[in-house]
Amino acid sequence: MTYPGGSGNRLLARLPAADFDLLMPEFENVALNQDTVLLRAGDPTEHVFFPHSGAISLMVEMANGQTVATALVGREGAIGSLSVLGPSPSAITAVVRITGTASRISASRFYAAFNKSSAIRVALQNHIRATLIQLQLGTACNALHPVKARMGRWMLHLLDHIDDDVLPLTQETLAHILGVRRPTVTLLMRSLRASGAIKSDKRGQIVIDRARLSIMACECHATMRRQLEEVFR
């Protein structure tokens, strides 16, 4: 970890050096390993994570064990940062989907810096705006668009957080993210392979043709991406 401009995390990268220095001595560099749970629903938020790379999905679990992803957080956001709104159990479970790295700080130290720095408060406001955009568009998409288009949206959103066109995801993980049964994902993958949007799907490595997948996906990925870029412009 060096100074703001060199940070992979976009919230940190925009902080003036003096504000970043309120956080830096407290940061620990941590690896984000795929499938690691950073925060569990019902638990208090003990740490705030600022990813520099990788992607984490926010998951909601129903009483019967069904899960669905509500948002994705990568280098443009933070996990656990809404703890500044007041102590309460986490409403979501945060699971690493794409391996990466992050800077981690205790929630209490982050709260202290948040109270001292207007720039950190502005960064948090941007993160909250970006999260609300995802939640609102995601809610509309889940209600209005068919599951194949939604799977395309999630795959494109996940691809935005990696450098190539290979998604390191199993069909089971996709089922958890989409809130559907695994056989449904198998059928959808077959259909996407037939259309050329997915080139292959072996051993949890999904090779994607982005241009073709964009045609199969609903408009929500492009809309979300455009609105999120406006937040960080």
Ligand SMILES: [Zn+2]
């Ligand atoms: Zn949609």
